[in-house]
Amino acid sequence: MSPDDLPDVLTLPDGRRAPDVASWNSLHRPELLAWFCNNAFGSAPTAPPMRLATALPRRALPQGDGATIEEWRLHCWPGSRPLHMAIIRPPGRVPAPCVVGLNFTGNHSLVGDPGLVVPEGTGLWGPPVAKERGLFAPAWCWKALTARGWALATAFYGEIEPDPDDHERATRPWDTLSGRWHEEGLPPCGAIGVWAWLLSRLADVLTADPAIDADRLAVVGHSRLGKAALWAAAQDRRFAAVVPIQSGCGGAAPVRGGIPGTEQVADVYGARPGWFVPGYAEFGRDPTATAIDHHHLIACCAPRSVMLCCAEDDPWSNPLGQFAALHAAAPAWTLLGAAATPPPELPPAGSGGGSRLRWWWRIGPHDQGPAEWAAILPALAAELNQGR
Numbered sequence: 001m002s003p004d005d006l007p008d009v010l011t012l013p014d015g016r017r018a019p020d021v022a023s024w025n026s027l028h029r030p031e032l033l034a035w036f037c038n039n040a041f042g043s044a045p046t047a048p049p050m051r052l053a054t055a056l057p058r059r060a061l062p063q064g065d066g067a068t069i070e071e072w073r074l075h076c077w078p079g080s081r082p083l084h085m086a087i088i089r090p091p092g093r094v095p096a097p098c099v100v101g102l103n104f105t106g107n108h109s110l111v112g113d114p115g116l117v118v119p120e121g122t123g124l125w126g127p128p129v130a131k132e133r134g135l136f137a138p139a140w141c142w143k144a145l146t147a148r149g150w151a152l153a154t155a156f157y158g159e160i161e162p163d164p165d166d167h168e169r170a171t172r173p174w175d176t177l178s179g180r181w182h183e184e185g186l187p188p189c190g191a192i193g194v195w196a197w198l199l200s201r202l203a204d205v206l207t208a209d210p211a212i213d214a215d216r217l218a219v220v221g222h223s224r225l226g227k228a229a230l231w232a233a234a235q236d237r238r239f240a241a242v243v244p245i246q247s248g249c250g251g252a253a254p255v256r257g258g259i260p261g262t263e264q265v266a267d268v269y270g271a272r273p274g275w276f277v278p279g280y281a282e283f284g285r286d287p288t289a290t291a292i293d294h295h296h297l298i299a300c301c302a303p304r305s306v307m308l309c310c311a312e313d314d315p316w317s318n319p320l321g322q323f324a325a326l327h328a329a330a331p332a333w334t335l336l337g338a339a340a341t342p343p344p345e346l347p348p349a350g351s352g353g354g355s356r357l358r359w360w361w362r363i364g365p366h367d368q369g370p371a372e373w374a375a376i377l378p379a380l381a382a383e384l385n386q387g388r
Contacts, residue, residue: 033234044194050201051075068089071087084119088151101199104156104157191274217238218241218384219233226245233304244308247317248268252322326342340354
């Protein structure tokens with residue numbers, strides 16, 4: 001697939017083209033975000049005032065070389081079940097840059113601390129359980145993060161918006177906000193929209209924390225949570241960088257092209273209709289009916305840093321389409337005066353390239369682990385000027 005197969009990222013469906021920075025910021029980007037709200041993810045209500053309470057006071061991590069951990073209860077709206085947010089902090093560095101991301105298995109599964117809550121809710125592998133303490137630490141490599149002077153802020157994605165295999169949505173805690181949709185005239189929010197909204201609530205806490213560098217928040221997510229990370233960054237400019245890992249259809253991959261063996265809208269919407277609004281199925285039936293595709297979603301992150309991570313043995317997430325989308329989004333960075341250069345050609349598996357618009361992929365399957373972090377951490381250090 002070629003970037004030329006995708007519509008001009010600076011042109012809206014009615015033919016208006018962004019001539020300058022002011023037009024992009026005041027007209028084009030808001031209209032693109034509104035399109036994705038109405039046709040893909042839905043609109044989250046305005047965030048109500050949040051109440052925070054300590055779940056686990058800060059304490060040293062065993063074998064953490066001075067790193068500490070704490071856990072907070074975030075009450076995102078009155079009467080809601082709490083969202084538990086863990087913050088792992090590096091030793092000494094204040095303020096620290098921070099990676100922000102939702103996890104699939106609970107904070108307790110990333111760090112084997114007995115004080116971390118085993119959360120309620122259902123995720124990809126069912127409800128979290130206590131025997132998983134520390135089992136999935138390689139997914140986030142927090143020791144490598146803190147060794148570089150970075151913090152990690154994370155929460156379990158299924159705690160507020162469950163993700164059950166049977167798609168049962170009658171007991172969604174999120175539905176307690178349904179009144180706000182009607183009050184604000186918004187379409188109901190799909191699960192990806194909810195998870196993106198939760199990432200912004202984590203950012204609310206972090207940007208108010210003097211020990212965190214609010215100018216260097218990087219949002220990271222894998223697979224369905226890579227879709228959520230990209231949608232969060234597209235809307236929320238507080239995220240200085242976004243790293244969608246194997247986000248596929250509904251994330252960084254374009255809907256156009258129909259590359260055989262890749263996930264299409266009919267696949268993702270048919271399997272997980274609750275992730276999106278109903279209009280996304282219509283979009284998938286005829287993506288050429290509008291001059292918008294997911295490279296426009298990437299472009300809404302301009303002029304900030306975007307790094308797409310893929311895997312050679314994961315054709316389902318459409319790496320070639322994502323590479324084309326990265327190139328097709330680049331004119332937004334040029335318009336905004338940001339030096340951004342994706343790799344000119346697809347790099348060999350196990351390598352990557354680019355500046356501000358980065359690409360990396362490895363040999364292996366659909367997963368998130370140490371190989372990703374070995375590429376992501378140097379890239380974030382370079383893009384966000386960690387050594388300043």
